[in-house]
Amino acid sequence: MDESGILSIKQRFGIIGNSNLLNHAIIVATQVAPTDMSVLITGESGSGKESFSKIIHHISPRKHSQFIAINCGSIPEGTIDSELFGHEKGSFTGAHEARKGYFEVTNGGTIFLDEIGEMPLGTQARLLRVLENGEFIKVGSSKVQRTDVRVVAATNVNLMKSVDEGKFREDLYYRLSTVPIYVPPLRDRGNDVELLFRKFAADFAEKYRVKPISLTEDAKGILLKYRFPGNIRQLKNLVEQISVLSSDNKVVDTEKLLGYLPKDQSQLPALYKGSDTEESISERDLLYKVLFDMKKDMHDLKKFVLEVMEGDTPNKDIIKDHSALFDDMETELSPSITPEEPVLLNINTATPPQEYEAEVPEEIQDIAHETQEEELSLEKVEKEFILKALKKNNNKRKYAARDLGISERTLYRKIKQYELEDL
Secondary structure, three states, X not given: OOHHHHHHHHHHHOOOOOXXXXXXXXXXXXXXXXXXXXXXXXXXXXXXXHHHHHHHXXXXXXXXXXXXXXXXXXXXXXXXXXXXXXXXXXXXOOOOOOEOOHHHHOOOOEEEEEOHHHOOHHHHHHHHHHHHHOEEEOEOOOOEEEOOOEEEEEEOOOHHHHHHOOOOOHHHHHHHOOEEEEOOOHHHOOOHHHHHHHHHHHHHHHHHOOOOOEXXXXXXXXXXXXXXXXXXXXXXXXHHHHHHXXXXXXXXXXXXXXXXXXXXXXXXXXXXXXXXXXXXOOHHHHHHHHHHHHHHHHHHHHHHHHHHHOOOOOOHHXXXXXXXXXXXXXXXXXXXXXXXXXXXXXXXXXXXXXXHHHHOOHHHHHHHHHHHHHHHXXXXXXXXXXXXXXXXXXXXXHHHHHHHOXXXXXXXXXXXXXXXXXX
8 A cells, every 4th residue: 555545544534643654554544444254453442443443344345334343351251141142031030022133233244352362261162153154142042143244453552461260262362463553653753642642632722612732842742752651532632621721821841841741650761662863762771771770770679788798797697697688698799608717808899808818718809809990880870871971852851851851950060070060
């Protein structure tokens, strides 16, 4: 499919965005639509999975037949079989008359089963029979009925994990996922976030008859870095809230935007793939930072243990009295060190005092040397991260501190420590 074809689909179904992941999902949906193959749409909640089920139905030969969307997670386990396959009169308490199920009503059309991972195992067995033979039996009946229904399913959970846990049938999983479609989360769609913001702002301005809100450049940066765990649904609610509650000033700056974002999420980095020219901290850099922090914690732990073990201090008795607590640490530091061995090293001294050299185990000397080397290495990496964050944010320390996950005061102290004031 060429770009004009993709654009036509987006305009028809109200899809906003230009990310490669989104375009790929649209291409797969249009390719599978003319067939009768089962489709499994995966993606986080609020990412727009139902829109893709509508694409598949409305450009398929079934487009003139019925389309029904069902949320499997919202139907109680005791009634879902009746809802999907129907029931006979008197088949259970309250069944005062016979009822047709969705698979009978939608004969010739398409059923969209959202949150398929929440479907009970018994219902999964019934669904598998429909997919394989086009047959079903109403609750309370022994008569086999036939139906011609295309099934499009969606889930926001890892179905293979559910299979391993015995919560989802493996045969049903492979039958549903004949063609898988992955709908990317909003944080992986780069500048689509800003496009959607402007679209929603215009929509709500028309709905509430107010001036549309807009973002400052700094606020745009905050919006693009926010993770949006609720995806498009959360962004839409955010724009509506700001549109209604904003007074005469419809220009949203950083401070105003942060006031509407949840405090526990607003500063988390977004691991999205932007354009090649866009300066951002990559996913690899963030993973490196996590590993760096873990290494720093281990370094601090080693330093603490060495301080506890040195000399005749009250803390040393802790190791003697509770040696089992330090078994793992002893193994890492040196398998030959035991709590009873005299350790007279002062970690703050570059070399042990002459009179103690013979009493300091060689392993402990190596650890002290390693600790000093790690300090220099960690400082170098920390300095590189600070430089990168400052460069990314045009030396605006407030935003650099936010990217680094530290306070502005800590960043100022680090800048002074590493003599970066003149950058």
